[in-house]
Amino acid sequence: xxxxxxxxxxxxxxxxxxxxxxxxxxxxxxxxxxxxxxxxxxxxxxxxxxxxxxxxxxxxxxxxxxxxxxxxxxxxxxxxxxxxxxxxxxxxxxxxxxxxxxxxxxxxxxxxxxxxxxxxxxxxxxxxxxxxxxxxxxxxxxxxxxxxxxxxxxxxxxxxxxxxxxxxxxxxxxxxxxxxxxxxxxxxxxxxxxxxxxxxxxxxxxxxxxxxxxxxxxxxxxxxxxxxxxxxxxxxxxxxxx
Amino acid sequence: xxxxxxxxxxxxxxxxxxxxxxxxxxxxxxxxxxxxxxxxxxxxxxxxxxxxxxxxxxxxxxxxxxxxxxxxxxxxxxxxxxxxxxxxxxxxxxxxxxxxxxxxxxxxxxxxxxxxxxxxxxxxxxxxxxxxxxxxxxxxxxxxxxxxxxxxxxxxxxxxxxxxxxxxxxxxxxxxxxxxxxxxxxxxxxxxxxxxxxxxxxxxxxxxxxxxxxxxxxxxxxxxxxxxxxxxxxxxxxxxxxxxxxxxxxxxxxxxxxxxxxxxxxxxxxxxxxxxxxxxxxxxxxxxxxxxxxxxxxxxxxxxxxxxxxxxxxxxxxxxxxxxxxxxxxxxxxxxxxxxxxxxxxxxxxxxxxxxxxxxxxxxxxxxxxxxxxxxxxxxxxxxxxxxxxxxxxxxxxxxx
Numbered sequence: 001x002x003x004x005x006x007x008x009x010x011x012x013x014x015x016x017x018x019x020x021x022x023x024x025x026x027x028x029x030x031x032x033x034x035x036x037x038x039x040x041x042x043x044x045x046x047x048x049x050x051x052x053x054x055x056x057x058x059x060x061x062x063x064x065x066x067x068x069x070x071x072x073x074x075x076x077x078x079x080x081x082x083x084x085x086x087x088x089x090x091x092x093x094x095x096x097x098x099x100x101x102x103x104x105x106x107x108x109x110x111x112x113x114x115x116x117x118x119x120x121x122x123x124x125x126x127x128x129x130x131x132x133x134x135x136x137x138x139x140x141x142x143x144x145x146x147x148x149x150x151x152x153x154x155x156x157x158x159x160x161x162x163x164x165x166x167x168x169x170x171x172x173x174x175x176x177x178x179x180x181x182x183x184x185x186x187x188x189x190x191x192x193x194x195x196x197x198x199x200x201x202x203x204x205x206x207x208x209x210x211x212x213x214x215x216x217x218x219x220x221x222x223x224x225x226x227x228x229x230x231x232x233x234x235x236x237x238x239x240x241x242x
Numbered sequence: 243x244x245x246x247x248x249x250x251x252x253x254x255x256x257x258x259x260x261x262x263x264x265x266x267x268x269x270x271x272x273x274x275x276x277x278x279x280x281x282x283x284x285x286x287x288x289x290x291x292x293x294x295x296x297x298x299x300x301x302x303x304x305x306x307x308x309x310x311x312x313x314x315x316x317x318x319x320x321x322x323x324x325x326x327x328x329x330x331x332x333x334x335x336x337x338x339x340x341x342x343x344x345x346x347x348x349x350x351x352x353x354x355x356x357x358x359x360x361x362x363x364x365x366x367x368x369x370x371x372x373x374x375x376x377x378x379x380x381x382x383x384x385x386x387x388x389x390x391x392x393x394x395x396x397x398x399x400x401x402x403x404x405x406x407x408x409x410x411x412x413x414x415x416x417x418x419x420x421x422x423x424x425x426x427x428x429x430x431x432x433x434x435x436x437x438x439x440x441x442x443x444x445x446x447x448x449x450x451x452x453x454x455x456x457x458x459x460x461x462x463x464x465x466x467x468x469x470x471x472x473x474x475x476x477x478x479x480x481x482x483x484x485x486x487x488x489x490x491x492x493x494x495x496x497x498x499x500x501x502x503x504x505x506x507x508x509x510x511x512x513x514x515x516x517x518x519x520x521x522x523x524x525x526x527x528x529x530x531x532x533x534x535x536x537x538x539x540x541x542x543x544x545x546x547x548x549x550x551x552x553x554x555x556x557x558x559x560x561x562x563x564x565x566x567x568x569x570x571x572x573x574x575x576x577x578x579x580x581x582x583x584x585x586x587x588x589x590x591x592x593x594x595x596x597x598x599x600x601x602x603x604x605x606x607x608x609x610x611x612x613x614x615x616x617x618x619x620x621x622x623x624x625x626x627x628x629x630x631x632x633x634x635x636x637x638x639x640x641x642x643x
Contacts (some may be wrong), residue, residue, distance in 0.1 A: 085621055086624065112641075140613070140614075
């Protein structure tokens with residue numbers, strides 16, 4: 001039983017070696033999601049600048065790396081990653097989270113319509129404002145998007161821990177990726193569930209993003225509620241063992 | 243075979259070099275133009291290679307030196323001449339930038355040249371603007387309409403003929419002709435906009451017959467056309483008949499010399515296509531059975547003189563036509579093509595490199611391209627690749643960047 005588990009585990013590239021060790025040690029635990037690529041497969045490099053560097057400019061290390069990559073196996077690049085100058089990993093992640101049933105075309109078009117709506121609203125405000133206020137109005141939809149998501153990220157989270165037959169909500173520091181995920185998830189659920197049924201997603205999302213950019217609105221309020229709960233349960237913090 | 247070749251050429255990245263042999267002849271004279279300063283050209287602050295704006299806002303004075311440059315339409319003109327008829331994305335752009343600027347392009351210049359030399363004694367010539375989706379046919383039509391309105395012509399502008407053959411909620415059986423159907427909402431809407439566009443000329447045209455609307459109302463012979471339009475707007479049931487009367491009177495009196503008539507129809511392939519309208523017994527209605535379409539077909543025939551007819555083909559709103567179809571033969575069908583024959587076809591195509599640069603410059607001047615990378619050379623090359631210099635696609639891509 002252990003041998004097939006071990007051989008399956010070795011094929012898990014992408015897992016940190018520490019986690020691999022923990023998983024190996026727990027009895028009867030078989031990872032369900034695993035990659036078909038073995039550990040010898042390297043990640044693809046999609047950066048155009050990397051390949052455009054002329055041979056003369058490369059250092060010894062880089063030349064060695066290039067030669068090495070010629071002989072190694074390389075994973076296939078996902079079709080959603082491109083070498084476009086306009087590509088943004090945060091936007092791609094958000095689009096994936098908005099997607100339903102694999103309809104990436106719809107999700108992407110909603111995202112572009114949202115960015116356009118944000119831009120047009122900001123332009124309206126800009127034209128209506130006086131010269132002093134114009135310097136403070138941000139018109140770039142991408143900076144607004146990034147700042148809004150950053151403002152919605154919680155710093156500390158709550159985790160249910162079983163102790164003495166009861167579940168206690170224990171405050172716990174969150175990893176970076178968990179924070180980004182929570183911020184995007186809250187934004188999307190807020191727009192889907194709490195708004196009127198007939199309003200379109202770009203309209204709702206652009207409104208929420210602009211509110212979050214100014215640190216107002218329901219998503220930022222949810223983050224602050226989470227912080228207050230964590231503060232209230234401060235006494236339980238020693239239930240955490242990691 | 244020739245059609246396949248033409249399609250292959252226009253789809254590739256060759257910006258009309260083969261189809262437009264005159265382009266090479268003009269580049270030699272135009273190259274110094276971008277560095278020299280003309281009296282009527284506005285020079286922007288950073289003096290780039292391509293000038294994107296011109297201060298010449300009268301379409302009559304637009305010539306080849308203005309090719310690729312944007313000119314401003316004053317708001318007053320916009321409200322009177324274009325109450326309807328501008329594409330919806332253009333209207334959004336006008337609202338966002340607080341200015342309406344149109345690019346002066348070769349097909350529009352050609353059309354204006356023909357319109358300037360119309361001989362009003364000969365029968366009306368038909369000009370058909372055709373081209374792939376998003377190349378600028380509707381805006382070229384609007385450019386021609388602006389020119390004619392400035393020259394005080396009477397503008398008969400049907401913004402989208404496709405809207406008259408689909409999605410009609412209320413169809414009434416016509417009182418005038420039992421076989422035909424009336425469309426009160428569309429007709430009254432159109433009459434309102436027609437009145438806004440041509441207010442100043444309507445009082446001069448007198449009706450030449452007596453028209454009886456019902457037992458109590460009638461329009462006497464010799465009363466101004468404005469009364470017929472008022473009747474159509476107030477009594478929505480008679481709106482279609484009012485439209486028919488307006489078209490008939492204008493056609494009869496265009497040769498009299500009081501006014502010049504411009505008939506501008508966008509999406510003229512709707513007149514000879516199919517409809518999606520059904521009778522109460524769920525049987526389909528042919529376009530011939532709609533009174534509005536019948537009257538419009540009579541208008542588009544070239545048996546009157548004293549003006550011109552400018553038409554645009556459009557696949558975007560059309561019914562039951564393949565997405566890639568753009569040639570007149572494909573979109574009009576046999577019946578339409580035979581009715582419109584002979585006409586002057588004007589091809590509207592994607593931007594050439596100079597126009598593309600000018601468009602990007604215009605967006606940069608208005609700070610529309612907010613993404614940092616879109617303002618670099620790399621970004622411009624990528625925009626060119628993504629849009630293939632198609633004006634419609636470029637506008638959509640730049641909207642979210």
